Amino acid sequence: MACNFSCTDFTFPLLSHRNVLKLISMLGIGTVDIGFLQDRSHIQPSRAAADPLGEGKKLRKDLEREGLAAADVFLQSATDFSSLALNQVREEARKKAREDFLCTLQFAEGCGSNHVTCLPGVFFPEDTGDTSLERARSELAWRVEQAAAHGIILGIEAHRGSIADTPARAKALVESVPGLTLTLDYSHFIRSGFSQAEITPLLAYARHFHARGASPQMMQTPLKESTIDFIQVVKDMKAAGYRDVITLEYVYEDWEDNFRVDTVSETILLKQLIESAWGNL
Numbered sequence: 001m002a003c004n005f006s007c008t009d010f011t012f013p014l015l016s017h018r019n020v021l022k023l024i025s026m027l028g029i030g031t032v033d034i035g036f037l038q039d040r041s042h043i044q045p046s047r048a049a050a051d052p053l054g055e056g057k058k059l060r061k062d063l064e065r066e067g068l069a070a071a072d073v074f075l076q077s078a079t080d081f082s083s084l085a086l087n088q089v090r091e092e093a094r095k096k097a098r099e100d101f102l103c104t105l106q107f108a109e110g111c112g113s114n115h116v117t118c119l120p121g122v123f124f125p126e127d128t129g130d131t132s133l134e135r136a137r138s139e140l141a142w143r144v145e146q147a148a149a150h151g152i153i154l155g156i157e158a159h160r161g162s163i164a165d166t167p168a169r170a171k172a173l174v175e176s177v178p179g180l181t182l183t184l185d186y187s188h189f190i191r192s193g194f195s196q197a198e199i200t201p202l203l204a205y206a207r208h209f210h211a212r213g214a215s216p217q218m219m220q221t222p223l224k225e226s227t228i229d230f231i232q233v234v235k236d237m238k239a240a241g242y243r244d245v246i247t248l249e250y251v252y253e254d255w256e257d258n259f260r261v262d263t264v265s266e267t268i269l270l271k272q273l274i275e276s277a278w279g280n281l
Contacts, residue, residue, distance in 0.1 A: 003278040005271060006071035006247040008210075009042060010035035011263045013252055017042035021066045027268065031071035032063065033247045034111065036104055039079050040253070045100045052103045056110020063111065070113035071245045072183070072208055074157075075104045081161050086143070087121035087136035094139065101143055105150045115208055115245075116147060117183040120156040120164045120173060136163050137176055144179040155183035155208045160192055160219070160256075167198050174205045181207040185249070186228050187214030191256070196229060203240040210249040211270060219256035223269045230270070234277040246274060 007029045012020045020042065024032055035041030036048075048055040063069060077084035077100045086097045101118065108116050121136035140156065147154040158170035167189060174180050184206040189199045193216050211233075213226030248270055250263040 003275050004031070004243075004245050005029045005275075006031040006033050006245045007267060008033040008035060008074070008247060008249045008251070010037065010040065011248070011250050011252070011267060013041070018062065021062060021068060023264075025066040025068055027271070029248070029271070030067070031069050031245060033072040033074055033117075033249070034059065034070055034113065036073050036107065037076040038100075040076065045075065045077060045103055048107050049099075049103050052106035053110040056107040056112075059107075059111040070108070070111045071247065072115045072117055072155075073104055073108040073111070073113050074117045074183075075100060076119060081119065081159075082122050082124070085121045086118065086139040087124075087132055087163070089124050089126060097139075098142075102146065105147060105152060108152055109150050114151060115153045115155065117155045117157055117208060118143065120158060120162050122161065122163055133163060133173075136173070140173075140177045140180055144177060148179065153181060153207050154179070155181045155206075157183045157185055157188075157210070158202075159185070159188045165192065167194060167202055170202060171205065181205060183208040183210060185210035185212075186233070187212055187219055190214045190216060190228060191219045196227075196232065200236045203236055203242055206242060207244050209237075209242070209244065209246045211246055211274065212248070212250050213261075213266065213270065218260075220250065220258045220261055222261055222266055223273065230273055231277045231281070234274060235281055238281060 007024045009020050084097050088094050123132045144154050158164035164170040164173045182205045213221040213223045215221050215227045248267045250266050251258050
């Protein structure tokens, strides 16, 4: 079975979206992860809110023109992790986050994606005990139900600064919400000092995978400086029965100094490495 690659459209933010799609197609990648990142991506929730289904259908035509399909729609409602977190303390903020999520589902349906990724929420200092976690579980359960009604799988990206910022917390959260899956990204855990062996068991919960170089010193690195052993990742994927998309997710942004990598070259190099390992192991 061949390796199924995708690439995030927000890997190349300096290009027009049309040229981003052309480039991804030229790289020999057949599917695209669509960034639905407010104030950070070509396509944003606020711009699609008036007609998300229609905007999704327009994108589908753009994708098909380049021989591409949508693999995921990645929702982030704000540029920070807390102001519109799904488990926000403020009810009005949670309501807005729900509206953005429903918009995302319609957009995903329109563009033909059967997978949506969102963030899991954060810990709020004003909460006591497990209140932040309980609120996140409740909101995620609602989102799983809404996604399923559209025939969409929901994944969370367990990231640095989130309520699922360790492998143990990510595992516990996914297990506590029936139907919830992981969009697994080793780089967040590697940057936080966890070993690759500690992350590997999370493959059992993954239905989507983000791949890029990383180290304990840097969230994103060139492949030559990465401490992630991607050949071992492929071995572990095969052992876990992972057969879903592997998304090449180099980014160009200020957060964590993620502007220091040549996203075109590193995308090509990582694709070649994973593809070779997948075919030979």
